[in-house]
Amino acid sequence: MEYRVVDSVPINRMSDIVLATPKLDEEYANALLLRAASGVKIKLVTCDREWGPWLDNQRRSYGLVEENIAKRGVEKCRGKAITLSRLSILIPFIVVVLMPVTYLRLPIHLLVVPPMAALAVALLVELRKLSRDARIELQLKVEGLERLKIEIGTVREEIRRSLEVVQAPIFTGTVVVHSEGAFFTSADLTTVSLKTLSAYQELKKEDGLDLIRAIGEGKVKEISSAQ
CATH class of the missing domain: 3.30.870.10 (Endonuclease Chain A)
Incomplete structure (x- = not known):
């Protein structure tokens, strides 16, 4: 031999x-x-009781960790976008409610109201900008997740067809x-x-x-x- x-x-x-x-x-x-x-x-x-089952499991679960990480990123971004969107609506409402009260009750209302109004406008502009950026980021992450799912799904299907593990x-x-x-x-x-x-x-x-x-x-x- x-x-x-x-x-x-x-x-x-x-x-x-x-x-x-x-x-x-x-x-x-x-x-x-x-x-x-x-x-x-x-x-x-x-x-092999470690890598044999691991390989067999990849036929069904390849890429799921990456998918779940991407999904958590989307959900985190969605929560941020929702919060900013709500704040951009809530802040003007609060200002509308407080302005008359401040104007009527504070003796120095002529000094207080204009800065408050300017601050409210600036805050509203910034919140709307942040909300818009968050929506764009969310859209990009959702699109990225969909691409990732397609790519991983294609590879997973190839592994499922090509790999056979016998214990x-x-x-x-x-x-x-x-x-x-x-x-x-x-x-x-x-x-x-x-x-x-x-x-x-x-x-x-x-x-x-x-x-x-x-x-x-x-x-x-x-x-x-x-x-």
């Missing part, structure tokens, strides 16, 4: 990926997700089959493991697919060069 040395698996350059690995790390999980998002067909068989019984060793070939390594699909256990053995694609199928069905617990 011929063995070669490898310290990484170039997921980002592979197509039509079928692989079985007992454990992944964040780097390889994200690499698989990005390939699926770009339309590359991926089938992952794993007993398997516990096994050891990694088999990778892709458009250009297939290989086996005793390492997990993690950066640390691949740098520690760096030998891999090339396989026929048909043999690799049969081996992965057997792993998924629980018929193989340990992958070795003898298989």
Whole structure:
């Protein structure tokens, strides 16, 4: 059997990926997700209880965190716009009510009323400007949210179509089959493991697919060069 040395698996350059690995790390999980998002067909068989479920969940929840953050931004902006709009109506009403009272009751009304009126007008102008700016900001955020939802929805649908995750019984060793070939390594699909256990053995694609199928069905617990 011929063995070669490898310290990484170039997921980002592979197509039509079928692989079985007992454990992944964040780097390889994200690499698989990005390939699926770009339309590359991926089938992952794993007993990893962290990144396996995470990848499977991305088929339904990809981008939801970003969407929720954007939604909260829209709601915050909407609340600000509503508050400023109400104030721009309330302030003139208060001024209209107070002006006659001030004029009639204060002995120095001729000195007080003009500055109050000027202040009220200035405040009203500023509130209307702020209200207009808030409405524009709200409109931009709403439009941005809609674009984001479309973009994320498109990527999520691509991931849903392209990525399949199969939870398997516990096994050891990694088999990778892709458009250009297939290989086996005793390492997990993690950066640390691949740098520690760096030998891999090339396989026929048909043999690799049969081996992965057997792993998924629980018929193989340990992958070795003898298989």
